[in-house]
Structure formats: C-alpha cells, structure tokens
Amino acid sequence: MEKTINHYQKEEIKKAIWIKFDTNQLYLAQEALKMGFKLHHSKNNYLMTYLWLDKERTDNIPGYTTHMVGAGGIVIDNQERLLLLRENSGNRKDKWNIPMGRVDLGENFSQAAVREVQEEAGLETEFFDLLCFRELQAWYFEQPDLFFACLLKPTEKAIKELEQNNYQLNYDQHEISGFQWVPLNELKQFAEDPKNNVARPMQYYLLRYLNALYTDGYKFYKDKIFDFNRLKTKTGSNYEMYYPNLLANKEDLWKDIKQ
C-alpha cells in the first residue's frame, strides 16, 4: 500500500486515491484512516475513503451530497377543487396535507410528485407546472431540504373514473385516513381555520397562495389547466431545465431554443 501511494505521488498520475470498503471491512478502513485516508461518505452498504496526494495544493475533492429533496402534488380536479389527504402516521398524523414525499434516485421531482399522488391517493395524474418551491436550512441531520410543489392534473382516464365514482378515491389506508376536495376559492378560509388542522407551514402558505391566485381574477386554473400544454422544459441527454412562466404566451420564442 505505501509503495502504491509513493508511486502515485511520484508519477503525479492522480490527485487522489479512493478506496471503498464494504461493511465487513471497517477494520481495514480504520487502518486506511491511520495512513492518512479520510472518510468521504457512506451508503447502506459501503464506506468511501480517499487520500489526497498533491502536497503542493490543498485538498479540493468535492464533498458528497448536501440536500434532501421532496415533492408534493397540487392536484386540481375538473370542478376547481384541490385534493387534500389526512395523514395517518408520523409527526403530521391527523393533519390535512397535499400528497408528498421524497424524490427517489433516478426520478425527477415532477415524477416523484406524480408517484406520490398515485401511491397515497390511488389517482393517476400528469405533471403540468411547477407552482413554487421552498428552501429550508438545517432540516434532518442539520442538512438543507428543498421541496417542489407541483401542479398536477388528473389524466383523462382518471377524470372519467372520478366522475363515475362520485370523486371517491381508493387511497392507501396505511398512510392516509381520509381525503377531501376543497374548492379553490375556499382555501384561505380552510387553511386559517384551526379546527381544520392543516399541516404547517408549507401547506398553510400554499393554500393561501393558491386561494389568492384563484380569487384574484387571474383564473389561472380555470382557463389553463385543462386546456393548455405549455412547453416547460428543455430536455437533454440526462438533464432537464425548467423555465419560468414568463414565457407562458411566448411560444414563438421557443422556436429558437427548440432547434
């Protein structure tokens, strides 16, 4: 090992050596740390360490992930009502909330919102727009958390089923203890009434914001959500960019971008 390290340092082949230890090799990892290796991160099944080799420069190995990311679904039905669920466990037990959860590896936040609505409410939706998001400091393990509140609309098939079933949902009875469709123009009143026990603070502001948007006369949902498919993203090989609503009525602009 020492020979290898000296070899790398002399040849300036690499700036750093990485060694990954399985969970049954922590004894070996301890020996590596004694030789100057540092912990970089761990997952369930391994511990990653590295040794910085370039003595003339300070260690510039980027740290590991820093943020948790969650997504929620603002689901509006064809009667201009918002879907709320009553949670059945955790620290939001018995509170009214939008369907939400963490973004899984390999999915975009828009997909996570759609999945959470499917899992919790048993309802098929599609992503329409990002309504807003919030940035929170010092959450779980003192790390920051991002939460994306997505506007989703039930698919045509789901709307037909809702109409047939009098808007009943086949929700996950382990996670959820009830649901309701709240008219958009009653959301502020609903959010501010303590007996409604709305999950705070995100949902509280969200509901007031949605209500304000709706009652201001902008009629965002009524005019657009069931009629209008905007180009919102530029998708590349493995990334998506989200552009603001600034461009809502500027489709021509995209001709240039879409080339």
Added chain:
Amino acid sequence: MEKTINHYQKEEIKKAIWIKFDTNQLYLAQEALKMGFKLHHSKNNYLMTYLWLDKERTDNIPGYTTHMVGAGGIVIDNQERLLLLRENSGNRKDKWNIPMGRVDLGENFSQAAVREVQEEAGLETEFFDLLCFRELQAWYFEQPDLFFACLLKPTEKAIKELEQNNYQLNYDQHEISGFQWVPLNELKQFAEDPKNNVARPMQYYLLRYLNALYTDGYKFYKDKIFDFNRLKTKTGSNYEMYYPNLLANKEDLWKDIKQ
C-alpha cells in the same frame, strides 16, 4: 449493549437506536454492525449507525441527503451585457462560463450565486430573480444534481466602480484566466461559435435562452432589471418559498400572502 437493546425493544420507547462513531472508533462500529446496526451516513469526522427496533414493522428510517446543489450568477451590467469568465482549472479549463459553484451549508442558492460572483469576479451583486434551473440525474457518485441559474445585478456601488474602471474586474487569478462582457443580443451567435469554447451544455442553452428572451422584444432586462424590485420570496423562520413570475405585475395579490 444487548441489555439496552432488549430494554428499548420491550419498553417500545424508541423505534430505533442511533450510535455515532468518531473516525478512530471504526473498530467499535464494526462490532455494532455485527449486532445488526446499519450504516446511515458519514461525514468527514464521524460514521452514523442505527438499529431498527420495531420487529412488527419494516425499517422506515429516512435516508440521508441525496442531491448536490449548485448555483450560478447571470450578471447583467447597465449596458445590457452578460458577464462571462474563462475558467483556469478543472475539466472546464479555458472555457467560457458564468460564475458558479456549490451551495454551502447554511446559505440559500441565491446567496451562493452572489458569493461565487464575489469570489470569482470580485464583483458585488444582489439577487434579482431565479431565471431557470436544471435537474440532472446520476452526476457525481451517481447522485442527482440541481443547478439554479440566478439573475443578479451589480449593486449601485459596483456599477459606479465599473464605470470608473472601464468595466475591468479584479478577478481571482487562481480560478479565472479572463473575463468579458457579452452584449445580450449577441449571445446566441457567441454560444454557437465553436471557437468561443463555451462550457456545455448548461451554459450553451442558457446563453441561447437569454438571447432569445432579449431579442424577442420582451426587453425583460432593459425594462426591469435596474428599475423593478419584485417580491419573490416568502420568508419564514427558516425557510424561503419562491413563487413564479406569473405574479410579476400582480403586487396586490401579495397583500393577502404577506399578512
């Protein structure tokens, strides 16, 4: 240890036991794993493990952080030009890029963008708006990465200094090897010319997008960036929410939200 575990299990006091090991206690961590503890995460100076106690339910301990987050500064001067920097190291060496970097713990992405511009370009700016952001899968260590492209404007003081110094910058000569102010209406041409060596793909699309916005006649920057302060965020005790540009000319709407 075993007694303690049995005690906790019998009394149903806790769902899980957490043990944090310093970097010189990996031998002990190995013993803990043998007893059924699992790795949760590590930072530079410790390894966090936990034991799930509730035998009737499956482990529902949330995972650790999943995302890296970066921010960049779209800096426009009072002559409608965008600031580009030529990077001096890393895999973008000699490429033109916007000032950018990772979000540090304890700062919002808007603050990170302002800090990066200060550090790299030696220029004082303030956050104006979020232009767009992108979501990328399987980046560093196969984890996702979010990048927020922020519209920043030089402070009044900085504009005065730029005017006095013929728009020269006192940039960080270790990280940056040059700078230029590119007129907004020339950005598409600039981005598409291979000899300009623009960092891709984010910057490539960004520059074309900015150019399209500008030349479309919307005159977003000219009309607004130096004159108009929009309320963009709702700040709570430890979180900020970002609303879309939908509300750009709907200040009244905020009376309700701001209460």
